[in-house]
Amino acid sequence: MLGALDVRDAGGAPVVLNRRKQRVALAVLLARANRPVRTAELVGQLWGDEPPPSAAANLQSYLAGLRKVLDGEHGDGAPRLPASRGGYLLRVEPGELDAACFERLAAEGGEALAAGEAALALDRLTQALELWRGAVLEDLPLPPALEAEAARLTEMRLDAIEDRFAALLALGRHDVAAAELPLVTNAHPLRERLWELEMRALHRCGRQADALATYRRAEVLLREELGVAPGAALRELRRRILDGDLSLNPARASAVLPRQLPLAVPDFLGRQEELARLDAEPGPVLLITGAAGIGKSALALHWAHRAAERFPDGQLYVDLRGGADPRDALTAFLVSLGVPATEVPASVDGAAALFRSTLADRRMLIMVDDADSADQVRPLLPGTAPCTLVVTSRNRLSGLVALQGATRVELGPLPSADAIALLGRVTGEALVMTEYDDAEEIVRLCGGNPLAVRIAGANRCGQSLREHARDLSTEDFFAALVIPGDEAASVPASFARTQERLSFPAQRLLGLLGMLPHFSFTLDDAAGLLRTSTASARRPLGELVAWHLIRSTVDGFTIDPLTRRLAAVLAVTAPPPARTLSPGRP
Structure with a gap:
């Protein structure tokens, strides 16, 4: 009803009703949904005070056609349009009629605004107003009953529009209100509350002269159109603006724009291809994935x-x-x-809806670091707002790519030259240039992992790079990759956090892969290590690929040197492999 009359079947396909009076009859019944409408009233609404002799028969034909279209769509099999006490009653379920949904949401929004819950009010009122597609039943000639209903709904729409602007002001979003209000005020110039809201929004934006000019326009228009002066509320607001009343501009709920990004790595280098891709594709969801310590957050x-x-x-x-x-x-x-903590809904769905409403019309960057699953991220998606969500994860989060259209940027090891340059930033470039071959060996032992390279460089205690590389190549290489006093930030700890997120079969397979004498293996090899079938081995292999612990290749899989050495500690508790590995690979 909130626009041209639009009827949809259970599958959402449009239902065509070509006879105009049949459409008007349906509109009258919809306006009185779930309440009986007498036959005489329907005849009067369709044909006025002088209906033709065939009116009753024609009405029955129209309603029979409606029954044919509507019956069978009702969930419990009951007729949609039963006869009722000398008339007819159209059964409509909650959520089926846009006008009823609008009234419910607008009422909830108004109640929330009156209770001081501006964020909740904005959410409900925005949803309510988005249901409107045009004027009420704009494609039909409206009989008196529908004219009254259209006027009532239109008045409710204007009230909801005013309440939405009041909610924006309560949330400190006067810039948005000031930009949108002039068009609405010009379209409905006799509504003094709109003029008042526009003046408040302009004043809070620091545009005092514009606020006073708005008052003068309202004054002229009201005198010319109605022959009256502005009401007491508008006159009082003008006086307070002229007096410089500070209470007119309360502290914005979120006066300090959130600037929550942590410090970026000051000596960041490399990743030019990935940066270019992020610059070129700043879509609504950017997903940066890779192994632990590979530099996703950086x-x-x-x-x-x-x-x-x-x-x-x-x-x-x-x-x-x-x-x-x-x-x-x-x-x-x-x-x-700016939303008070007490107003945040208890459910994730409710809080997510409020978050999307609060973000509406804002252009913000949202960064979600170290996500585990797509289900963690989905409630944080910004909806239709012009925002960008950046997510980092050790998991590939394929669900976000498949269902939310996320742009995924996968990070691999740093190229050798970049990793050596990074080592030079930590140990000193002169030392790296002097012992370049040994620096290259350290980078190789670290698998091109930026975190491992940084920690290895930071833990060098006056040694030459050759001596340090020798330490890293020993069985005690864990010690060289742990930061004393900050063990939680170490490479082994970071690796362990990933390992803990795996299923037991995947953990066991990872430990067994640490025993491999080479870096490449096949599906048959994995099945042999697990003493299971190749079909059963696919799932744990898929987990390891998803968590960037192994890579899938044309010929099978590979595990990088650093991951293999870290995984080897898990092999202590694993039984020895039952089969020999496939020969012939490097």
Whole structure:
């Protein structure tokens, strides 16, 4: 009803009703949904005070056609349009009629605004207004009953529009209100509340002269159209603006724009191809994946700081640390955006809906670090807002790519030259140039992993690079990759956090792969190590690929040197392989 009359079947396909009076009859019944409408009233609405002799028969024909279209779509099999006490009653379920949904959402929004819950009010009112497609039943000639219903709904729409602007102002989003209000006010110039809201929005934007000019336009228009002066509320607002009343501009709920990005790595280098791709494809969801320590967060933060000017409304950041509850992240985000913690819905779905509404019309960058699963990320998606969500994960999160259209950027080891340059940043470039071959060996032992390279360089205690490379090549290489006093940031700890997220078969296979005498293996090899069939081996292999612990190749799989050495410690508790490995590979 909120636009041209539109009827859809259970599958969402349009239902064609070509007879105009049949459509008007349906509209009258919809306006009185779930209430009986007497036959005489229907005849009067369709033909006025002088219906033709065939009116009753024609009405029955129209309604029979409606029954044929509508019956069978009702969930419980009951007729949609039963006869009822000398008339007819059209059965409509909750959520089926746009006008009823609008009334419910608008009422909830108004109640929330009156209760001081501006964020919730904005969410409900925005949903309500999005249901409108045009004027009420704009494609039909409206009989008196429908004219009254259209006027009632239109008035409710204007009330909801005003309440939405009031909610925006309550949330400190006067810039959005000031940009949108002039068009609405000009379309409905006799509504004094719109003029008042426009004046408040302009004043809070620091545009005092424009706010007073708005008052003068309202004054002239009201005198010319109605012969009256502006009401008491508008006159009082003008006086307070002239007096410089500070209470007119309360502290914005989120006066300080959130700038939550952590410090970027100051000596970031390399990854030019990946940066170029991020620059070229800043879609709504950017997904950066790779192994532990491979530089996902460093790349994301480097790009985010570089692209910050694209997002004038600020940046939000959260570290999920793998298993954090997305509601905790939503609560933190909403509080940062000015929503009181007590107004954040208890459910994840409710908090996510409020988050999307609060982001509407804002251009923000949202960074979610170290996500474990797509289900953790989905509640944090910004909806239709002009925002970009950057996610880092050790998992490939293929669900986000398949269902949410995320752009995935996968990181592999740093190229040798970049990794050696990174080592030089930590140990000193002169030392690296002097002992270049040994620097190259250290980088090889670290598998091109930036975290391992950094820690290996930082832990060099006056040794030559040759001596340091020798330490890294021994069985005690763990010690060389642990930061004393900051063990949680070490390479083994980072690897262990990934390993803990695997199923038991995948953990066991990873440990057994650490025993391999070479870096490549096949599906048959994996099945032999696990003493199972190739079909059963595919699932744990898939897990290891998804968590970037092994790579899939044309001929099988590979495991990098660093991961193999770290995985070897898991092999201590694993039984020896039952079969010999396939021969002939390097």
